[in-house]
Amino acid sequence: MATLEAVQYKSRTRTLVTVFTTIFLIVYLIWTLAPFLIMFVSSFKDLLEAFTLPEIGDFAGMGVFFEFTPTTKHYTELFTERNFSVYFINSVIVSTGSALVSVVLGAMAAYALSRIDFKGKDHVFFWIISTRMAPVVAVMVPLYAIFRNLDLVGTIPGLILAYTTFNLPFAIWILKGFFDNVPYAIEEAAMVDGRTRFGAFMEILPLAAPGIGAFIVLCILFSWNDFLFASIIGSGGAKTLPVATRELVTPTSIQWGKIMAAGVITSLPMTLLGLLIRKYLVTGLTMGAVKE
């Protein structure tokens, strides 16, 4: 059996490559994590303190950045004056709702595409993913017209539907790979054991669980972070966190402290969710991709 370890021999180039890779990764880490750090720290600062910065090149003065009296007033104001609890709940309902609808319909469609041979199956399969090829902006105007005529603009079901149109093709594509990897004989065994055709499908669902779990998370992430759909189709009654955050920029003032706090509120749940299911996410996504 071959090991997964790549064989490497020492040489001057090798050492140089290692040094440069390490430097690159350090810079990259600062580049990606610094904004989060600044956002997090600033959300506890008063406006004046938030803009107290050291001179350019004055690395010794970096300490200024951490000299402040912590305040939670931005957070309390968001929830007391700005209805953020409502927007937070909206975000949760819309993203999980769309994920659940997509996964239920997607699993059934993917299963059918995986198990049944019918004429033009390849075309149907391609057509499903082709709906994701157009940029969202391109379909926004017609979609808005349709949703307005159906009175779905500004409603939570409307927003769930909008996200589902984008999540469903993705669900079908990811989940089909998982069902392809489940031997059909297991379903046959289930049917002989006394299950109906649908019962046999339910019996093998746990085998696709890593895929379903990974997919639900990706769906939630997409809907949770989305701004475009939320601002156009959800505007009014179904405001989500990103849209509410945008509204903190008013013609008269930019409320930096609240924007930072809102950023923390928006990104924290997803970070925690990501850490929680990190293991499944990786196995889930690779398992479907690699045929055994």
Next chain:
Amino acid sequence: MASISIKSVWKYYGDTPAVKDLNLECLDGEFVCILGPSGCGKSSTMRMLAGLEHITAGDILFNDKRINDLPPKDRNLAMVFENYALYPHKSVYDNMANALKIQKVDKATIDKKVKWAAELLELSPLLDRKPLELSGGQKQRCAIGRAIVREPELFLFDEPIAHLDAKLRAHMRSELKIMQRRLKTTMIYVTHDQLEALSMADRIAVMRDGVLQQVGTPSEIYNQPANQWVAGFIGEPAMNFLDCSLTESNGHLHLSHNAFSFALNAEHIAKLNGSAKEHSQVHMGIRPEHVTISARATPEHPIKGEVLVTELLGGDLLVEANVNDTRVTIKTDPDYIADMGDTCYLGMDTSRWHLFERESGVSLI
């Protein structure tokens, strides 16, 4: 328990027929093997019995009840799949209990039955394991356990021991036979391994290219093959076939090969029953164990040949000899010593030979 009757059943995949006009009866409590090479339609037959494939034409009856349109769950049968098809996410216990759980049997009864099956199959210490943690033989026993806890009317076994190593396979053959005799459940067992069929079955149905060739007890299949194909398929090493013709001289019918000629006795002629005439082209078939070999010409060993190769199989010795450009395999005891190129003399047990029509392969004697 169930008696099975398959009546004029056809199976088509698209335009390709897999099973052609199959008629087969299986008595209550009988162990029937469907034997044939891959692609002969034996698995299709089994899948039609299980309800996993539609029956293109014909009827299948369980206890005189037509089951063509019943889904698998309503047929009260249990199947063991070639690749076991265990539920990978369930423990051995849950794999075996699944069917009973679906039937909503109460927990105490399920527990009792699963423990009984586990005891029978020596799986008791492994009940908490997942299929991934089992060896091939254990997986296979788990699959059998899943079938027997249900106490169904019919067992369908689809080459269940094909993937085991030779020693375990031999062990499982006898185990399965004992188990079936004990449970007295009707069993249909599909295999391509003639040894499994000969050693386990009450009756064997031999299939080829979707057509049933012969149904009979193992001894009937072995000793009285219906045609040349069955004769060649059953038996290891395979039966020798020699191009012969029937000739007449001095009022006697002779079987003539370019190396020898035998007069047919009255019994042979009675069996032929006028079906073969003079000059008929036939194949003489004789099993390697019914050919004898000697280094010297004797009245019992009149046919001269040349040793090509010898193979020692432990208790037996196989000799391949060339008789006037025809290859003959002989099974003898290892005392016979010969080198390549040695002259040898063969004798044939004329009571154990077979004659097949050369064109059709139909058995004449």
